[in-house]
Amino acid sequence: MKNTNLKLTTSDEAEALFYEAFRHCDKDVMAALWAEGDVVCVHPSSGAIVGHDAVVRSWVHIFTNATMPDIKITLAKKIVSGDLAVHLVTEEISTDGEFAVVLCTNIYQKYDNNWYMIEHHASVVPSRMQGHTLQ
Amino acid sequence: MKNTNLKLTTSDEAEALFYEAFRHCDKDVMAALWAEGDVVCVHPSSGAIVGHDAVVRSWVHIFTNATMPDIKITLAKKIVSGDLAVHLVTEEISTDGEFAVVLCTNIYQKYDNNWYMIEHHASVVPSRMQGHTLQ
Numbered sequence: 001m002k003n004t005n006l007k008l009t010t011s012d013e014a015e016a017l018f019y020e021a022f023r024h025c026d027k028d029v030m031a032a033l034w035a036e037g038d039v040v041c042v043h044p045s046s047g048a049i050v051g052h053d054a055v056v057r058s059w060v061h062i063f064t065n066a067t068m069p070d071i072k073i074t075l076a077k078k079i080v081s082g083d084l085a086v087h088l089v090t091e092e093i094s095t096d097g098e099f100a101v102v103l104c105t106n107i108y109q110k111y112d113n114n115w116y117m118i119e120h121h122a123s124v125v126p127s128r129m130q131g132h133t134l135q
Numbered sequence: 136m137k138n139t140n141l142k143l144t145t146s147d148e149a150e151a152l153f154y155e156a157f158r159h160c161d162k163d164v165m166a167a168l169w170a171e172g173d174v175v176c177v178h179p180s181s182g183a184i185v186g187h188d189a190v191v192r193s194w195v196h197i198f199t200n201a202t203m204p205d206i207k208i209t210l211a212k213k214i215v216s217g218d219l220a221v222h223l224v225t226e227e228i229s230t231d232g233e234f235a236v237v238l239c240t241n242i243y244q245k246y247d248n249n250w251y252m253i254e255h256h257a258s259v260v261p262s263r264m265q266g267h268t269l270q
Contacts, residue, residue, distance in 0.1 A: 038212065040211070040212060044258075045258070045261055046264060047238070047261075048211070050211075077173065077175060079242075080219075081244075082217030082219070083217075084214060084216035084221065086219065086242055086254070090183075103177055103182070105240045105254065107214075107240075118214070121238070121256055122258075123179075123256070123258040124180075126180055126181070129181060
């Protein structure tokens with residue numbers, strides 16, 4: 001599926017790498033862990049970005065305009081069946097003096113014994129509702 | 136898993152019933168098609184609601200405050216593996232003279248040969264970005 005040396009034997013490993021790439025603004029790692037094909041990324045308050053290259057470009061755009069964020073992750077729920085994994089994650093993101101709580105549905109699929117990201121759907125929790133998140 | 140007479144032999148059937156319940160503001164159908172346990176619903180611009188009864192109450196609240204909406208659905212992507220199905224859906228919702236485009240990740244799981252909804256993650260597409268949705 002992908003010509004990389006990544007070894008991601010569980011969806012947990014793929015997710016750990018996703019957040020490592022996010023924290024370090026690392027576009028190469030981000031590019032490597034997304035599957036090819038019609039993958040989908042929905043950034044907060046945004047439309048859907050479809051396709052590996054367009055999704056990676058959107059992350060490069062985010063990385064270009066931000067300092068490295070501090071991100072605290074809480075995995076609220078995980079469901080794995082066959083080659084498909086759904087992770088529901090709460091992100092607490094601090095960057096440039098701003099703070100946001102973001103709910104994410106992260107979806108991973110296994111190809112050739114490696115897990116790749118195929119969807120990231122993120123939405124901001126309004127500050128008045130942050131006491132009602134999953135944490 | 137559930138003491139109902141529903142026969143939902145595919146995730147497509149479960150999704151069709153979900154939108155029938157949404158369109159007709161039918162809380163009984165909505166209650167029947169959500170799985171028990173720690174299911175999760177993220178309404179647009181909101182936090183996460185966890186648990187069957189809390190999720191159903193949130194839909195009852197929506198139904199109480201709205202007239203029956205007109206909803207056009209476009210299934211952009213579907214992935215099924217084992218007992219787990221992920222549907223990515225664009226909703227075009229018209230109600231009370233208002234119009235919104237909403238991106239949804241709908242997740243279904245099979246229990247006892249029936250498919251139930253276990254997650255609905257919805258986020259509004261800002262009007263300036265509606266040309267960039269999946270449709």
